[in-house]
Amino acid sequence: MSGDGGEARPRVELKPLDRSNADRLLRELVEAAEAKEAVVAAMLGKRPDLARWLAAVFDLSPHLFNTARKQPAVLRAWLDGTADARLDQLENLALQVAFQPDASEASVMRELRQLKAESQFLVALRDLSGEADAEETVRRLSLFAEAAVSGAVDFLLRDAHRQNKLKLPDPDKPSEGSGLIVLGMGKLGGHELNFSSDIDLIVFFEPHAPAVPDPYEAADVFARITRRLVRILQDRTEHGYVFRTDLRLRPDPGSTPLAIPVEAALIYYEGRGQNWERAAMIKARPVAGDRAAGQRFLNELRPYVWRKHLDYAAIADVHSIKRQIHAHRGLGAIAVEGHNVKLGRGGIREIEFFVQTQQLIAGGRFPELRGKQTVPMLHELAARGWITPGAAEALAHDYWFLRRVEHAIQMVADEQSHSLPEDDAGVERIAHMLGFGSRDTFAERFQRTLGEVEHHYAELFETAPELSSGIGNLVFTGEGDDPDTLQTLSSLGFKRPGDIARIVRTWHFGRYKAVQSAEARERLTELTPALLRAFGATGRADETAVAFDAFLAGLPAGIQLFSLLQSNQSLLQLLVTTLSAAPRLAGIITRRPHVFDAMLDPALLNELPDRAYLAERLDAFMSGVRSHEEKLDRLRIFTAEQKFLIGMRLLAGVIDARRAGEHFSDLADLVIAFALDAVTDEFALRHGCVARGRVALLGMGKLGSRELTAGSDIDLILLYDHDHEALESDGAKGLAPAHYYARLTQRLIAALSAPTAEGVLYEIDLRLRPSGNKGPVAVPIDAFSRYQRSEAWTWEHMALTRARPVAGDASLCAQLDAEVVAIVASPRDTKKVRKDAAEMRRILLEEKPPRDLWDIKLAAGGLVDLEFIAQVGKLVGEATGEGRVSSTGLALSRLSPEFAPVDVREQLAEAFAFYNTLSQLTRLCLTEPLDPKDVPVGLMERLLGATHSPDRNHLEARLKETQQAVARHFRALIG
Incomplete structure (x- = not known):
């Protein structure tokens, strides 16, 4: 077919799948044309070949048949050889929809849909006939899309002018000076739209x-215009739609x-913009609105x-735009049926990514x-020596072939599909x-093309080890989910891969302080990739990722930690392990991320937090603090961090469990002593002091025995x-x-203890x-x-056997300690002590099974x-x-042979x-009692390692045997 009014002569012979069906459809078309467009029916009768x-x-x-049957007139320009000129005319008509008499949103929507249907139909026939090559096809599709967007925007601007929302300098040139900028992105920006493409x-x-x-109302005015623009373009009516419209490439959508x-926008891009957004901006161009702006x-x-x-970090991130580039070598044949021409191996995206990464690296x-x-x-990359001329020629040829395949897939039913049928x-x-x-002849050519693209793609990226995590596709760019990435996340153990992908995209958008800088x-x-792999290995992948996200959200900065x-x-x-195995610790670092800062000290795990170490840290942390409230707040911060x-x-x-108990207890001693001094000083400002008054705090329970855990209460008596x-x-x-002392x-x-x-x-x-709760508090x-x-x-x-003074006046503490030792050492009726202890244990089992x-x-x-035995x-x-x-453990080891045989x-x-380790x-790890049916995998692994148990069954068997043995010894020793 010629574009200057000559007759249509298809250069590509097409063969139907079903000749009888083809003949039937032709008859239906002729009947429709006779009823609606007699000229077209006559033209078809004169040209049986066409x-x-x-x-x-x-x-x-x-899809093309339905278009022709509904509007036989769309065939006229193709049949008489004026399709190219008609396409120019359709673009101009789209540009002018805003200037039609009595133009309304409904009329604009209707006219643009009718123009789009005819334009798309003519582009398809020129493409299938061979009159237009793939390059011309994408150009024509893009030109009409730009005209349609521009026409709709002009209408909306004029309408806003009529409503006094805007004051256009020249309503006959509504876009000029309007301040509205519409950028075409992706394939629209590059004049490379496909047949059923969305527009970005x-x-x-x-x-x-x-x-x-009014600049203060501009945001609302232009947001409303944009919302109407999307409705005009993509809402489906009886006339179809113009273009599905995607606005998700905007900053932080x-x-x-x-x-x-x-x-x-400029502040966002310069401060928080990501490299994939830089890549997207390569193709950006004004397509409507104030183009000068x-x-x-x-x-x-x-x-x-x-x-x-x-x-190099930025280059690695550029590569991560499509994190796993699938540099396949010898990994089996590429399928034909169901293959995604755009995103699959050897597909269009690989050629585009091949070009864009080199542009980002060298375009500056x-x-x-x-x-x-x-x-x-x-070809420019080849001219500059970035790739070979042979690679450029081959990839250019392959690109246009794959674009033709993509168009054919979409022409069947006007669906935005990029995959060959199954x-x-x-x-x-x-x-x-x-x-x-x-x-078969198509499949052979198709597979050869994919293989060639894949070969060049792999050669370009095979020296970029940062790209491969070894676990599959991990693409978190843009706003949508990459199907292969969801599959990878599922294979790693994530049960809600879509939610996890959304979380990771949140990191990339820089919404948290820790990730606001590009570095x-x-x-x-x-x-x-290492994080996701580690999360997956915990057995609680989703919960761990969510916990890390909460931790990240509270971090004031991230570069040092990530490095x-x-x-x-x-x-x-x-x-x-902390996030997955230890909900208690995870809760601390998500609520107070600053406690994790100390983990950045490489010497931390080599230092033992004994009393002298903690005292030195406390003195340094509290230096310069004057006010009472600030002292207590600083003390809380210090305690939380050190715990x-x-x-x-x-x-x-x-450290092992015994040392942990001692260190938790040393910390409590120091903190309680500091708090007592602070409270005493503050109390004295108003109430003064009692003559020769002295105070001592007696630590009881696990504090007294220096066996505190991360979640222990503190038992105290103030004397x-x-x-x-x-x-x-x-x-x-x-x-008085x-x-x-009661008020103190x-x-x-x-x-x-106040929260x-x-x-x-x-x-x-x-x-x-x-006298317990009935007695005075002091x-x-x-x-x-x-x-x-x-x-x-x-x-x-x-209980007194575990008591020890932990804070207060030194002389009173010494007096108290001597008194406790004397009371414990007092002679007793051994039988009565054993009987009372046995009775108390029985009651405890009944009341707290x-x-x-x-x-x-x-x-x-x-x-x-064990505590009762010790x-x-x-006492006896x-x-x-x-x-x-x-200490209970030491007391047990010192029992006399007469009381307990050596074995x-x-x-x-x-x-x-053993119990102390488990406890x-x-x-440390759990805020609730351990549920044997839902033990975090990381915690169970730590329990197995700490108790030298090969597996959970062995650990539980040992626990049961130990309890039976201790119960047996309790009966023998206590009664």
Whole structure:
């Protein structure tokens, strides 16, 4: 067919799949033409050769047949040889829709749909006939799309002018000075649209443009115009649609309006823009609205897109635009049926990516490499020596062939599909549309093309190891999900891959402080495959990714951490283990990410947090703090950080359970002492002091035995002494001594346990004081002594075996310690002590039965049994060795042979160490009691490692056997 009015002469012979169906469709068309467009019917009758060729087209493409049957007039320009001129006319008509008399949104929508249908139909016939090559086809499709967008925008601008929302300088040239910038992206920007393509647009505006009467209302006005533009273009009516329209390439589409101020956009791109967005901007061009303003914007953006110097991290991130490039070599044949021509191996995207990565890397220095079209840039790359002329020629040839295949797929039913049909018959249809005689001849050419593209693609990227995570496709660019990436995430163990992909895209959009800089995002991009692999290995991949996301959201900065995690596999594993195995610790670092800062110290895991180390750190941390409230807040921060770090050392295996208990207890001692001093000083400002007043805090329970866990409460008794002649304190608001120390104790409890923005220091329990909750909260030391010597129950003396002074006046602490030792050493009725202890254990089992085997504390034969054995042994004088012992483990190891034979004593001490290990780790990691049906994989692995157990079954069997043995020894030793 010629474009100058000559007759149509198809250069490509097409063969229908079903000749009889083709003939039937032709008859139906002729009947429709006779009824609606007699001239077309007559033309078909005069040219049987053309009619037969059209019959083949209609058999192969139901979409083209339906268009011709509904509007036979669309055939006229093709039949009389004026299709090329008619296409020019259709573009001009689209540009002029805004200027029709009485133009309305409905009329614009109708006219653009009718023009699009005819234009698309003529482009298809010229393509199938061979009159237009693939390059001309994509150009024509793009020109009409640009005209349609421009015409719709002009209408909307004129309509806003009529409503006084805008004041256009010249309504006959509505776009000029309007301040509305519509950029065509992707294939529209590059004049490379496919037959059923979406169009990608980004809309910006200049708030101070001549047409904008009120800059403060501009955002709302232009957002409304953009929303209407999308409706005009993509809403389906009885006339079809114009173009599906995608606005998701705009900056941070999840949280930005449809139209964005130019200044805000520039700030985003320069501060938070990602390399895939730089790649997208290669093809950007103004297609509608104020084109001069659009070009000014692109000029401003040029340094962002085209960097003079690109560091290696940025290059790696450029590569990560399609993270796994599938540099396949010898990995089997490429399928034909179902193959995705755009995204599949050897497909169109690989050629485009091949070009764009080289453009981003070299375009900053060589302006000639900044073109928007794929094939011209292939030849420019060859001219500059970036690729060989042979590669450029081959890829250009392959590109246009694959574009023709893509068009044929979409011409069948006007669907935005890029995949060949799944069946032989469907592929046969595509083969015929492209002029091949059979499915096999097409398949041979198709596979050869894909193989050639794949070869050049692999050669380009085979020296880029950053691209391959070894686990599959990981593409998190743009706004949509990459199907291969979702499959990779599923294979890694993620149950909700779509949610995880969305989370990772959030990182790339720089919505968190830690990833707002380009360098931070590039580092995180490089780290992402290792992170995802590590998350998947936990067995709780989704929960771990969500926990890491929460951690990331709170980080003030990220570059240092990401770099360290990338270079330090053990630290990465420790972080992931914490997030997956230790919900308690994960909660701390997500609420207070600053506690993780200390983990960045490479010497951390080599330092033991003993009392001297912690005291030094506390002094340094509290130096310069003056106000009481600031002291307490700083103390909470310090305590949370140090508890976390002790826990991390335990989790990493740097310290064992015994040392962890000692370190947690040393920390508590120091913090309680500091809090007591702070509260005492503050209290004295108002109430003064009691003459010769002294205070001592007696640590009970696990604090007293130096066996605290990460989640332990603190058992305390506050004891005091003073001049017995003193009637009240000497402050402005004096208080009687008993009232004074009771109020002081309440202030101390509030300081330690009141919840604040910085959390709680410790939960405090005072129930072990004389008379329990019925007695005063502060106890005179002489009253304490009298009570313990004459009124205390056996269980209270048992509790006293673990007591030790932890803070307060040194002389009173020494007096108290001597008194505790004396009380514990007092002679007792051994039978009564054993009987009372056995009865107490029985009551405890009835009132607090164990949940299951893993209730290590309360289970029969559990920790309580061991504590009772140790306490009874000390009370009845059956302990050996010198010096005072409050530790349960040490007390068990010192039981006399008369009380417990050597082998029994060793078994008890070993059982305590075993229980202590399990207890320390589970209390460290979990906020709720351990559920044996839902133990985090990372925690179970740590429990197995710490107890030298080969597997879970072995660990549970050992736990059960240990409990049975301890229960047996308890009956033998206590009764």
